[in-house]
Amino acid sequence: MLGWLIKKSPLYEQVKQFNAVALPALTTPARQCNYLAIDLEMTGLHARQDHIVSIGWVPIVKQQIELNQAKHFLIKPPVSVGQSAVYHGVHDKDLKNASELSDVLQQLLTDYPGYLFLAHHCRLDRAFLQLAFQRQYGKAPRMQFIDTLNIEWHRMQKQGTVMKKDALRLPQCLQRYNLPISAQHHALEDAYSCALLYLTQLKKSHPDITLGDILQQSS
Template identity: 60%
Template sequence: MLAWLNNKTTPLSHIVQNFNQVALPAGNIRAADCPFLVIDLELTGLNAKQDHIVSLGWVPVRHYEIVLSDARHYLVNSPVSVGQSAAFHGLHDKDFSHARDLAEVLTELLQHYAGYIFVAHHCQLDLRFLEVASQRIFGKAPKFSFIDTLNIELYRLQKQGIVMKKDALRLPQCLARHKLPQSGQHHALADAYSCALLLLSQLKHSHADITLSDLQLQSR
């Protein structure tokens, strides 16, 4: 097993238990008062049971402010070559000489961001990989609460009666629609930051007192 894991004396499942014990914000809390963590993963493929996380990036959003001082980006050791997935995320095997163990990165994530609402663009993919990896490392999956900026955007467009063109809900197209800056895509931190900008723009175009429950409904 990984050396980092061998040095742990406390059962790793306690990391997930502690995460799950922290209460999430109530549904009636204003979104402005809700702590969000916007996250993005880069992967070797799309099957969470056989593919692997090769990088993670996250950006906290508190009181409608992106907290860049707490943003993080990690390359992650993979048990397999990145192979052809390098064409999408631009990472090659030679780039991982100083990569971190996934167990260490997920432990930091769970210990620092219990009680946060997680955010991603097309969150089901990120959620599935986080759950499978946590189950493998900690013996159980955390109870993440996610909202999805892709589904929120779909809700907005449908409410406006806008007919969507092909790929209209991809992150670059959403950013362009909101007149937000584009960054190099398929970099975990850059995409997390872009997703955070999109979330703030979506909130700006909503009513001032939008609640977490409102967002969760839009995100379904």
């Protein structure tokens, strides 16, 4: 038991250091915050039994997408990707030189404290990340997610728009704003698309919209 505590302690400290960096106050103008659009591809939809096979992220700083800091990692899962390759296009043969999940998680902790995380339909991405951190570090960091799908639902409801089937899927949201549509189920491309969508949602929002307003729309 003592050996486990000694082994986990340095990792636990990294989570504490991440959490020690305060997020912007709710009254902060949303356009002044830093964001990290992130997307995961997995072997399935159940965080406790399925595995992450790729992670992509794109930072947004001062309303600018920082493409030079965008990252895409293939992650070698402990089992075969199986039939899930049909959806995300990542096969076992592609993962021979894949990154260790622990290294990618550490980079998130090191590089993005104080950032707000963006995802389209964030529930799955958040669940997989939280469980991965718990398994690797013994504790999940406090990651504040903003869901561009929920923001879009809020906007359409406010406008009285009749929502057709699949109207809130990422490609349909992009098409609605005449934004470029890239290949689906590629972690980096989906993260970039999420970043584009969010910046467009911000642009079309009230000039004084705050982080608190955005979080309310996102919930």
